[in-house]
Amino acid sequence: MLEIRSARKTFYAGQPDEKVALDNLDLTLQTGEFGVVIGSNGAGKSTMLNAVSGALSLDSGAILINGDDVTATPVHKRATRIARVFQDPMLGTAASMTVAENMLLAELRSTKRTLARGLNAQRLANYKERLSVLGLGLENRLDTKVELLSGGQRQSLSLIMAVGGSPDLLLLDEHTAALDPRTADLVMQATVRAVDSLKLTTLMVTHNMQHAVDFGHRVIMLDAGKVKLQIGGEEKANVTVAKLVDHFAVKTDAMMLGA
Numbered sequence: 001m002l003e004i005r006s007a008r009k010t011f012y013a014g015q016p017d018e019k020v021a022l023d024n025l026d027l028t029l030q031t032g033e034f035g036v037v038i039g040s041n042g043a044g045k046s047t048m049l050n051a052v053s054g055a056l057s058l059d060s061g062a063i064l065i066n067g068d069d070v071t072a073t074p075v076h077k078r079a080t081r082i083a084r085v086f087q088d089p090m091l092g093t094a095a096s097m098t099v100a101e102n103m104l105l106a107e108l109r110s111t112k113r114t115l116a117r118g119l120n121a122q123r124l125a126n127y128k129e130r131l132s133v134l135g136l137g138l139e140n141r142l143d144t145k146v147e148l149l150s151g152g153q154r155q156s157l158s159l160i161m162a163v164g165g166s167p168d169l170l171l172l173d174e175h176t177a178a179l180d181p182r183t184a185d186l187v188m189q190a191t192v193r194a195v196d197s198l199k200l201t202t203l204m205v206t207h208n209m210q211h212a213v214d215f216g217h218r219v220i221m222l223d224a225g226k227v228k229l230q231i232g233g234e235e236k237a238n239v240t241v242a243k244l245v246d247h248f249a250v251k252t253d254a255m256m257l258g259a
């Protein structure tokens, strides 16, 4: 479970270009819930993820993970509980190493074990099983160098590597934004399979309205550092891209009228 309580973050406080990025933002994500965060540029989406991961400290407010207040916990300590996948498919994996070696690296990072026993049969079987969850055939390419994989396969590998340590929370930071539309859809399907099978509590930021409609349990719309709208349950099941875009349009009209 993730709780963000009255989170406030101001950049350049007291200066002419002061910017309130998070404005007493409140958000709760239940254990096993998949929340999809949308919002126009500058709404505060990245700032919120950075505050949750610990990359950015809040001016005030609190972040709780499974009831533990981690607000003052440094980013490297929080990393043991939080997995994060970024936009760039090149970032999360080592290109010159094989799929299996990348999986081993991720395992060692999350468990602090030594390389002593390396890629033994038990580990390889475990990696195959974990990779098969993605439905991309990566389990049959353990000896392939990662540089030979497509961007989508590579991003999906990053995802499965990130969640190997059974994190309390998965943060997806526009992780399909750098991919072509077809590949982005494939990665989203692989993401949902991984999230469902591992029952991960997930917060995903996306600019892709179709993905916000198609995936996740709840759409969370941010605006000016606050949660403007949340759509879950039955309403989420029936929401359309047009309806979501309407909500953006309302805001834009209001801004044009100087509201």
Ligand SMILES: Nc1ncnc2c1ncn2[C@@H]1O[C@H](COP(=O)(O)OP(=O)(O)OP(=O)(O)O)[C@@H](O)[C@H]1O
Pocket (backbone or CB within 6 Å): 011, 012, 019, 020, 021, 039, 040, 041, 042, 043, 044, 045, 046, 047, 048
């Ligand atoms: N490091 C920073 N220094 C100064 N201002 C910042 C910084 N990070 C974000 N901001 C400002 O805070 C506000 C929120 O930015 P943020 O990046 O969180 O928005 P976003 O919703 O992620 O936008 P986008 O969709 O463009 O990524 C913006 O006005 C932005 O200019």
